[in-house]
Each structure stands twice: as structure tokens, then as C-alpha cells.
Amino acid sequence: MSLDTKQDFSKLLYVADAYRYQRRKTRTVRVGNIGVGGNNPIRVQSMTTADTLDTDSTVAEAIRLVNVGCEIVRITTPTAKDAENLKNIRAALDAKGINVPLVADIHFNPNAAMEAARWADKVRINPGNFADAKRFAERDYTANEYRAELDKIEEKFAPLLERCKELGRSIRIGTNHGSLSDRIMNQFGDTPEGMVESALEFAEVARKYNFHDLIFSMKASNPKVMIQAYRLLAARLDERGWDYPLHLGVTEAGNGEDGRIKSAIGIGSLLEDGLGDTIRVSLTEDPELEIPVAVRLARRYSRIDGSILEKASATDETPTILPEAFTHLEASQTIPDRRDPYHFVRRSSRVVQVGSVRLGGENVPQVIALLTQTRLEELLKANRELPLAGSKKKTSTEAPTVPDIYVVDEFTSEIIELKKAQGDKLPLLAQVYEEKDAQIALAAGADAFMLALYSQSGTTNLAQVRLVAQLAVANDKPLFLQSVASGNALYSTVTSYDTPELDNLLEAAYTSREVGVKEIVLGLGLDSSARTIWSYRLLAAKLQELGWDYPIHLEAPGLKQGVVEDYLINDSIATGALLADGIGDSIQVMQGDNSPLTGEQQIQLAFNILQAAGARSSKAEFIACPSCGRTLFDLQSTTARIKAKTGHLVGVKIAIMGCIVNGLGELADADFGYMGGAPGKVNLFVGKTSVEKGVATEEAVDRLISIIKQHGRWIEPE
Incomplete structure (x- = not known):
């Protein structure tokens, strides 16, 4: 049953000690031949961007990822047909002697998840859309209605649990800030509390069926929200005595220096506190460019295999890993940590x-x-x-x-x-x-x-x-x-x-x-x-x-x-x-x-x-997804064009989303939005409100600028 949405978690500890390093203790969850959590090093992973039905392109992309040190490869499977093609992708990789674990990325489609579990080593589900249709409806739920919604989750999730248990697959319950269900949104809003509760509902079902090969994630494009959500998740898991590993990532981080900085703040802040067992740096760039950044992040906190360092061009002198750098610090805490780690409050000063x-x-x-x-x-x-x-x-x-x-x-x-x-x-x-x-x-x-x-x-x-x-x-x-x-x-x-x-x-x-x-x-x-x-x-x-x-x-x-x-x-x-x-x-x-x-x-x-860090705006900000097989236009070139024409708009936030999965949700944090609607067509938004649909991609950037002008946010570059 749903918890009291007014419950105060501020005193709940997400780490034993905020003033020293101690990696959160977790069980080991197998993803194919790779162990995640426990005493394993922090694992690095990425995701392909090719059409999943294009076997050759997807395989080639997976190989490029492995060649730069990627340990786990995720592939989008929007339909059962895409999921079925994982069989051919796996066979092609095996034929080349590449046994990298594959993860099927599922949104909206339990049937695709069932098929994917036959071929993938892990199935990632989004609790915001696995069992709930997204209608953006505002309503109040009675206790019985809420219970019925939870029963619906079990009805759709249980078959996947049984199949994964039978085949030895693991599952990631991956919450996205941009795609929470209507039920969660009405009960909690798009808050860290809502993100965590969304995942825990599915975890309760998994535990009911004695399924424990679980990994959790709490992704958002805003590092502050992402940090708060992961902390709260860790606190609530530990409160229950649940030792499941965490997959870290800032979604829609963008490209270039901005994407790397945003990812480092979100992922690195959590790793500094000992949270996180596998990471993905999501950049609006070719996937193989994500891995060297992820490896340089991970090597600060755990010993990374030399072959991975070599592939990622990170064999230069590595830093002393954090667990070995401060072993002399005492565990006792004489000054309480006075932050509320789950809500942002700026420290008051003169x-x-x-x-x-x-x-x-x-x-x-x-x-x-x-x-x-x-x-x-x-x-x-x-x-x-x-x-x-x-x-x-x-x-x-x-x-x-x-x-x-x-x-x-x-x-x-x-x-x-x-x-x-x-x-x-x-x-x-x-x-x-x-x-x-x-x-x-x-x-x-x-x-x-x-x-x-x-x-x-x-x-x-x-x-x-x-x-x-x-x-x-x-x-x-x-x-x-x-x-x-x-x-x-x-x-x-x-x-x-x-x-x-x-x-x-x-x-x-x-x-x-x-x-x-x-x-x-x-x-x-x-x-x-x-x-x-x-x-x-x-x-x-x-x-x-x-x-x-x-x-x-x-x-x-x-x-x-x-x-x-x-x-x-x-x-x-x-x-x-x-x-x-x-x-x-x-x-x-x-x-x-x-x-x-x-x-x-x-x-x-x-x-x-x-x-x-969301502390000061000195240029336009872009929420740009990293692309995947669902993407309906060339994200890299489109992002570059939009940034070139609008980057001088200080304080303006623009979301550039390849599809609807996170698109509508992330628009809540943006002033304007550019989202794929159909092949060759784009929908344009002001906030979460669609203002133009089906705009041809070759005209869409200019139309976006016109909308910005109409809303008084445009200034001519000097």
C-alpha cells in the first residue's frame, strides 16, 4: 500500500558517516558473466543507438563499445520483434568471440520484456510505464483504487519475474524522473520521493516472488534531483535491510564539456559517498565516447582491470582509489550532518x-x-x-x-x-x-x-x-x-x-x-x-x-x-x-x-x-538525450544546430528529446522543447504544452526560434 506522502525522511541516513568514505555494502548480481555490486569493481556500460532490427549496425556498434572498455551493452527493444532480434545480435557477437552481456531496454511493453528475457542477460524495465498507461490525468485515488493499481503491477510483472528466474536473468528497476506514472505523479508529484516509491512498488512484487537479482536506478537530467533520489533510495533500501546494487547515471546530460560536467557532478557526488556499483555516462555523442569518461570516473573509486584502462586510453598514472586513501579516518561522528540530503535548501548566509x-x-x-x-x-x-x-x-x-x-x-x-x-x-x-x-x-x-x-x-x-x-x-x-x-x-x-x-x-x-x-x-x-x-x-x-x-x-x-x-x-x-x-x-x-x-x-x-549544479545560469541550458534505437532524428547534429543558434540565451532551458519515453516528463523542467514525433517529424513545446505538431525536421529549428521569440525569450546575439 502507498505510504503517507507527508512522511519525513530527512533524518533517515543514506550513509553511515557523511564525513568519510565507506562503499555501500550490496549483494552481487550477475549480468551475464559480469558481477555487479558486492566486492566487484564499479562497472562501466553504455547503450547502442542503431535500429535494433538492423543487426549488422547494432553488432558493429556493440563491438566498438567493447573495444573501448565497455563491460555491459544495453539495446533498446520497443517491440517484441525488436526483442526477438536480440537472438540474432547475440549469435553474431558470439560468432566473433565477443561475450559481452546484453541488456534489453523496455518501455511500455511487457510482451517485449518477456521475449527479451529469452535472449538478454538483463532486462531493464521502467516502473513508470511498464504497467501504467500514461494519460497525464489528474485524479485522486481511494485506498481500494490504489490497491487495484498495485495489483495490476503484479499481474504484468510476475510473468517476467518467473521467466527471468527460470533463465537466470537479472532485472534493473530503472526509474526515470521524466516518465513517472500518473498514479505516482498524483500521489507524490515528480519528486525524489515519487521516484523511489515507484521503484519500491516493483521491488515488493519481486520479493514476493522470491526474486532478488535486482539492480536499481533513479535517473534524471537535473543532477540535484538525481542525487537526492539515489540517496533516498539507498536510505530506504537500507532501512529495509535490502542490499541491492545501484546503477548510476544522469540522463539527458548533453554533449561536450557540459555533458561531462553534469555527469561528473551527479555520478561523482554519489560515488564519493560510496553509492553506486555500475555507471553510464549518457552523452549526446557516439556511444563509444562515453566509455573513457566513465572509466576515468570509476577508476577514482575502485580498481579497474588493466585491459579496460588500456582500451579506454586511461593507462596514465591513475589516482589512489578513495577506499585506500583515507583508511585512517575514525568512524565516530561528533558533529551531526545537518543537511537535508533529500531536498535542496541553500545554506543561509549574510x-x-x-x-x-x-x-x-x-x-x-x-x-x-x-x-x-x-x-x-x-x-x-x-x-x-x-x-x-x-x-x-x-x-x-x-x-x-x-x-x-x-x-x-x-x-x-x-x-x-x-x-x-x-x-x-x-x-x-x-x-x-x-x-x-x-x-x-x-x-x-x-x-x-x-x-x-x-x-x-x-x-x-x-x-x-x-x-x-x-x-x-x-x-x-x-x-x-x-x-x-x-x-x-x-x-x-x-x-x-x-x-x-x-x-x-x-x-x-x-x-x-x-x-x-x-x-x-x-x-x-x-x-x-x-x-x-x-x-x-x-x-x-x-x-x-x-x-x-x-x-x-x-x-x-x-x-x-x-x-x-x-x-x-x-x-x-x-x-x-x-x-x-x-x-x-x-x-x-x-x-x-x-x-x-x-x-x-x-x-x-x-x-x-x-x-x-543548478546554482547559476550564464548561458542557455540543454537537456539532450543520448539517443537510442527509438530516436526519430539525428540527435547529435540537431543538438549542435540548436545550441549554435540559441546558446546565447542566458537562463533559457531547451529540451531536445529523441522520442516520447522521457520527452514529456523532462519538458517539465524546460522552457521549450523539441521532441521527435514520427520519422522526419518533430513536435515543439512550450513547457509541457505542445504548440506545434508534425513539423518537418528541416524546418523545426527555425520554428523553435520563432516560438522562443513569440514568448519574449529571444535576444539577438551581440
Whole structure:
């Protein structure tokens, strides 16, 4: 029977400890010859995009996936005829000596599922449309009517359970945010609670029939929703003592850097907490391009077979996996985790003024970047945009290359003259280490001080903190306190964790408060995504315990080496995981000398992380599905055309969906929609409302722009 929709899950734990790593314990579920969960490594998988009835194309695509390290291949089976062709696909792969497990992807059609179970190693069903016809009807259910709907689920699901048990197949109960049933929508809305309940209804039936080869997923295009849903699923499974593995993915993540960042935030945030046993990075690109990204994600948390690393071109020096990096941390928890992990609530903070920029409060998180003399000369030599607040013109579909605030660690004559000429239009945050640095910065016109706290023999030089704080009070300047990782780490006296940087930061904040500083911003400079996430969580919890509402500045930890995707993944996880929980009022991406990203690219990465985390919009956002055999037009080229023409529309969200499976549901989170309706035809939407049907694909992009103009959301690119 349905649970009380007003039930409070906020106190239900999704992890034993929010401040250290422990992989969630699960049973092993076999998918063909591959074990998922238990002590197995995190598995990587993808999905073919060819027509399933085109055996040769599907087989060729599966082979390309295997050749880059894919361990499990999913194939769409919209009809029983498609499902039957899995027999031929399996035979062709076997003939080539390729025994990769196959998964049948089922929507709407229990008959196709029954046929697919004969040939596939696993059957994925969508609980939102397996037994329920989607009519988008609003109605109230009596207890008897709701019970009857659950009986209908059992009636349609039980035969599949029996067949899968007989043939040794596994089942993934894969909820999609965009395709919840009418019954769930009416009872819970399109919420994480609804997503989880939708899956648990099917799980109850499976357990009734003593079927336990189950894997679960909770996919959404919005990383915040996806993170919340997986956490709640893990909590409710653990509450019942159910140890089923989890398949992670952000659906409709898009392409390029945006798709990788969004996937890293969603998938990586959960892997950092020990949730997840197999992953798929869904990109609107050729499927084989998903696997190297997935492997670089997975190798941070479990040991990946060398042959897979080689196939995925990920044999460069791999990071120490997280379970082995922090084995010394204690399990006890002295500061409660004060987040509501299942609902987004931004942390409350006071406003701090830095020049013309307001940071904290209800303001969007601000981007901060380093301005050196070399960087200034590069800008001037290239006749590039000067780093002035408010100068971020939209001339392309890319994220801005100009931050909100610049950090200066050396005030050259050119920087001083520029500051004099521009005043508040050039907000400058002076990096200082002691009182004499602050005096120099003050004379140069700095708008605020950023005091770096390096512990010496386990303590911070509080005398210097006091002197700089006094200077800040006397000149009405905000004070950023940034505690930086040190080689002289001592065990913390504030918590049972090895977090000396946090202790030093709080000591400096106490001292600054005593002196009378009111505008304080607190930040940490740490050496890994895990330490960054745990320590910032602890900082937010401690500030709440103290009743302090100071803004928090996030600094991405960077890497010592790696390819571009490693840097995107690392910084997206470290800061995006916090932003998705409402922690962070400013962000800085600072990478070492070996970084493959230029200074401008690092600034763009910060803006793109904010966008993907749903914290700030600086360009149009696209919800673009990765394509499959159901897709009714060329998603990659269509997405590229739409992005090229509309990417400059800041704050506009456009869904580009290949078919109806998730299309209508994901449109709820979009302003405008472009969805395949029939071969060669497209339906156009405003929100979830269809405004034009059957538009020829060659005309559809221009018609979409016309609709955007009609609704007052269009601006001409500059």
C-alpha cells in the first residue's frame, strides 16, 4: 500500500558517516558473466543507438563499445520483434568471440520484456510505464483504487519475474524522473520521493516472488534531483535491510564539456559517498565516447582491470582509489550532518560586498579567479576584454571568460593603474599572508583581503590574523579567510577527523570576530575532492552549530597531472557536490602548472560547474538525450544546430528529446522543447504544452526560434 506522502525522511541516513568514505555494502548480481555490486569493481556500460532490427549496425556498434572498455551493452527493444532480434545480435557477437552481456531496454511493453528475457542477460524495465498507461490525468485515488493499481503491477510483472528466474536473468528497476506514472505523479508529484516509491512498488512484487537479482536506478537530467533520489533510495533500501546494487547515471546530460560536467557532478557526488556499483555516462555523442569518461570516473573509486584502462586510453598514472586513501579516518561522528540530503535548501548566509559585487545571501555564487601581471599583459596584447565587473558580453554560446572578482597576489604598477581607472568596476581581492601585505594591498586600492592560513607546527599565526583583521576593521574591508592544506597536519581537536585546516580556519574566524570584523568569508584549500567535500560539509555543520552565517568560498582542489577530462571530473565533483547541497557562495578553480586548461578555460569551468549544479545560469541550458534505437532524428547534429543558434540565451532551458519515453516528463523542467514525433517529424513545446505538431525536421529549428521569440525569450546575439 502507498505510504503517507507527508512522511519525513530527512533524518533517515543514506550513509553511515557523511564525513568519510565507506562503499555501500550490496549483494552481487550477475549480468551475464559480469558481477555487479558486492566486492566487484564499479562497472562501466553504455547503450547502442542503431535500429535494433538492423543487426549488422547494432553488432558493429556493440563491438566498438567493447573495444573501448565497455563491460555491459544495453539495446533498446520497443517491440517484441525488436526483442526477438536480440537472438540474432547475440549469435553474431558470439560468432566473433565477443561475450559481452546484453541488456534489453523496455518501455511500455511487457510482451517485449518477456521475449527479451529469452535472449538478454538483463532486462531493464521502467516502473513508470511498464504497467501504467500514461494519460497525464489528474485524479485522486481511494485506498481500494490504489490497491487495484498495485495489483495490476503484479499481474504484468510476475510473468517476467518467473521467466527471468527460470533463465537466470537479472532485472534493473530503472526509474526515470521524466516518465513517472500518473498514479505516482498524483500521489507524490515528480519528486525524489515519487521516484523511489515507484521503484519500491516493483521491488515488493519481486520479493514476493522470491526474486532478488535486482539492480536499481533513479535517473534524471537535473543532477540535484538525481542525487537526492539515489540517496533516498539507498536510505530506504537500507532501512529495509535490502542490499541491492545501484546503477548510476544522469540522463539527458548533453554533449561536450557540459555533458561531462553534469555527469561528473551527479555520478561523482554519489560515488564519493560510496553509492553506486555500475555507471553510464549518457552523452549526446557516439556511444563509444562515453566509455573513457566513465572509466576515468570509476577508476577514482575502485580498481579497474588493466585491459579496460588500456582500451579506454586511461593507462596514465591513475589516482589512489578513495577506499585506500583515507583508511585512517575514525568512524565516530561528533558533529551531526545537518543537511537535508533529500531536498535542496541553500545554506543561509549574510551578504558581503566586494567592490561592486555582492556575495552571499540570495545572490548567485560568484566566480573568483587569479589576475597576475602576465595574465593582464596577455589580455591587453590580444586586445581581449578587460577584466571588469559587468563586462561579460554574450557573443557566443560559451560560458563567460571574465570572473566576478579577481584575486591579486602582486600589485604591479599596471594593475594599480587599472584599479585606479576602473574603481569598483574591477573588484580586487588581495591575497595576503601577513599584515605588511595587507598594507600594500590597501594602498593599491584592494576591495578586500584574502588571508592565507598555513599552519606551522599545527597552529596558525593568530598574531598575524589579528593584525590583518584590525586593518580590515579600520578600513571597512571584508576579510576572506582561506585555510590551506599543510604538510604539518595534526589530528583535529574540533572533531574526531584529521582536519587541521578546518580547526585553523575556525580559530582565525574567532580571532577576527573578537577584533570586530563583520564581513567574513570562509574557505578551504585542500588536496583532493574527498577532503574538500567532507571538510566543507563539516565547516557548514560547525557554522550552523555556532550560529554563524558567514558566506563560504569554494576552491576546487585541482590535480597534479592528468588529461582535460580528469580535471573536469575532479573539479566538478569537488565543488558540484557541495553546490548541489546548497553549500557555496563563491567558487574558484585553481589548477597547477601542469594543467591542460588555460586561465580562461578555468574561469569557464567554474561558470559551467555552477550551471550544471543548478546554482547559476550564464548561458542557455540543454537537456539532450543520448539517443537510442527509438530516436526519430539525428540527435547529435540537431543538438549542435540548436545550441549554435540559441546558446546565447542566458537562463533559457531547451529540451531536445529523441522520442516520447522521457520527452514529456523532462519538458517539465524546460522552457521549450523539441521532441521527435514520427520519422522526419518533430513536435515543439512550450513547457509541457505542445504548440506545434508534425513539423518537418528541416524546418523545426527555425520554428523553435520563432516560438522562443513569440514568448519574449529571444535576444539577438551581440
